[in-house]
């Protein structure tokens with residue numbers, strides 16, 4: 140059963156299918172089946188305007204207010220009710236427009252995040268989007284693949300699947316021909332071919348993913364935001380109840396009291412919070428996409444900003460992704476000249492098909508030149524009888540081959556420690572040679588043989604020699620590491636490679652090594668000892684996938700925020716454990732699916748940019764929160780207090796709402812604001828305590844000024860209600876919007892920290908509009924009267940004194956480091972893994988062009 144020639148358009152995949160009879164479905168047949176059974180999707184994504192609108196309207200406060208306004212329209216103040224209605228419509232519109240735009244950005248993210256399966260279509264092996272698969276498709280699975288549908292295996296070579304995502308069972312399960320490889324599980328060993336039996340929601344994985352819904356579990360940031368909103372809900376509730384009761388006691392009409400207290404509540408609640416956060420995140424995501432960093436979920440950007448420790452694998456991240464065979468050496472160190480039983484020819488015999496991994500590809504390249512992908516890959520004259528593919532635990536791969544006259548040969552190649560341990564005798568000079576080569580920083584593989592055996596046994600071997608691969612550092616790594624360290628991120632290496640190679644590389648790229656631990660040593664440490672050893676260790680070498688994951692977990696439990704960057708099958712576990720998993724577009728399926736962030740180019744430099752972006756978003760969100768708790772809360776508090784002592788309402792409900800709307804509008808420019816360098820230089824943490832203290836200090840401060848203003852208006856200027864309200868309207872709008880220029884930075888505003896032009900324009904416009912309102916022709920409808928210059932001057936003086944005072948108090952305000960909550964949301968694995976199985980509800984391109992050849996989108 141030899142490899143068949145592929146039919147159809149030339150493809151650079153060079154994969155062979157060992158079932159000549161199977162041709163799979165054609166693209167047309169697949170499309171026809173898809174039209175009846177649907178896409179292979181477990182969820183859908185599309186910005187749904189109605190859902191976004193419903194989210195805006197779900198606000199019970201607005202609803203209550205709307206009801207009260209409607210009642211008032213029929214029984215009382217008509218104009219006031221209409222004004223209230225218009226303002227509510229405007230604020231709903233504002234929130235809607237912003238959130239909808241952000242949802243569109245999420246949708247665009249999804250379009251970048253496709254995952255492909257190798258499928259036979261019309262006899263040709265092509266790559267298709269996983270959502271295109273239909274029952275009947277013939278699919279190939281290789282090591283590291285996430286099984287794209289329920290697949291009945293027709294052929295399976297040493298296949299093991301990790302089904303923990305479905306069963307919780309962490310040990311891989313053996314899968315033989317006739318078994319079903321389940322969707323969402325991972326091929327942890329071997330290669331297989333099979334026929335799709337079930338897709339999408341009809342699979343067990345689909346059912347689980349559908350049950351979880353589209354909402355991801357909250358991150359620490361989102362929890363912080365929710366707590367913040369909760370805090371303000373309490374403040375609002377207390378104020379509203381107080382105002383309502385006081386006004387009733389004072390004998391004011393029930394409806395007026397109700398409208399006024401509800402308006403106060405609306406004024407306190409941060410309605411635009413979701414819009415501000417999603418706009419920030421969406422803007423950040425767009426910026427990152429341009430830098431070739433994709434985030435799967437918007438909040439992952441904020442997660443990036445929190446990263447304190449970055450674990451990375453070595454090969455392909457710190458070193459160039461493409462490695463080359465440099466030398467083949469016999470056990471005594473003399474070069475192999477291509478002898479029949481020399482390490483090079485044996486190594487090639489033992490290699491997996493092209494495209495399986497960089498190391499084996501380097502061997503094929505050396506044999507065929509660089510276009511090794513096409514054509515026959517095994518040297519002639521040998522037939523493969525059995526094979527044990529490479530895995531990261533054994534760190535070896537082996538084959539049993541038979542030559543034309545029936546002699547058999549077991550060939551083993553792998554990490555020298557593993558291979559030498561299985562050799563009968565190893566000359567001392569060979570060990571010394573290996574040590575020397577490691578010290579040179581070469582990526583080293585030992586090859587050994589055992590002639591004559593009938594079965595594949597990896598023991599009693601004879602060393603055939605070494606294959607030396609060059610694995611030079613990637614250009615630019617040094618600079619990226621400096622950037623990361625300037626950002627306060629500690630970089631550590633978790634590699635399957637040899638410790639000497641790893642430390643040698645660190646020296647070349649300027650990463651100071653404080654300590655080295657090997658997998659063997661780690662095995663002997665219990666969790667407590669490993670915890671103690673972590674801070675002093677930079678390099679973890681010869682670690683297995685489980686050890687990588689264990690190290691990440693232990694680092695996290697120490698309270699630090701941990702990111703993991705890796706692209707291999709051996710990185711998937713660790714990616715899942717990390718707070719932020721980062722992978723590369725060209726990496727193994729499992730790695731990509733386990734990640735929150737995918738780099739289109741494996742480049743540490745862009746990662747630093749991503750971290751900065753995350754911190755920028757965080758900083759700007761915090762600005763909005765602090766703003767909401769400073770003058771805003773203070774003003775509402777003053778209004779509430781004033782309503783108890785004044786003979787009339789200090790502001791009409793419609794004026795409170797209008798004031799709030801204008802304030803909100805000015806805040807929408809915050810996501811675009813510039814952030815001070817020192818705020819980008821350290822990992823950020825959500826600190827509700829800071830916000831609470833901020834509110835307790837700056838709220839009352841603002842109220843003091845309001846009360847001074849009230850006193851002057853009543854006692855000195857003897858104003859009537861319309862003028863009183865107009866004056867206070869302008870004063871409160873100016874204080875609460877202009878204070879952003881002080882709150883937005885820890886430095887001296889403007890001189891030391893320049894705000895973004897957009898923010899200056901937005902705030903300026905809003906203040907100007909507020910100032911103009913009392914003079915507008917429709918001012919009487921709003922219940923406002925023109926303000927005479929004497930009062931305007933007073934407002935200006937108060938404003939300046941207020942801002943100066945806030946600036947002075949701000950300087951005494953220190954952030955106390957918050958303790959971070961350790962929080963790994965449940966089901967995150969199912970969520971992450973189901974991302975590629977997402978379908979756009981409204982297909983844009985109908986019927987994929989069947990002629991499209993596969994290679995285009997593969998790496």
Ligand SMILES: Nc1ncnc2c1ncn2[C@@H]1O[C@H](COP(=O)(O)OP(=O)(O)OP(=O)(O)O)[C@@H](O)[C@H]1O
Pocket residue numbers: 452453454455496498499529531534535536552553554555582583584633634635636637707709
């Ligand atoms: N295809 C292969 N065949 C034989 N041996 C291999 C093969 N791939 C890797 N090895 C050996 O196994 C060792 C461990 O490889 P592994 O993939 O676990 O980690 P790595 O890729 O070297 O490092 P990193 O974790 O930094 O990516 C390698 O150093 C090499 O000696």
Ligand SMILES: [Mg+2]
Pocket residue numbers: 452453454706707709
């Ligand atoms: Mg790797």
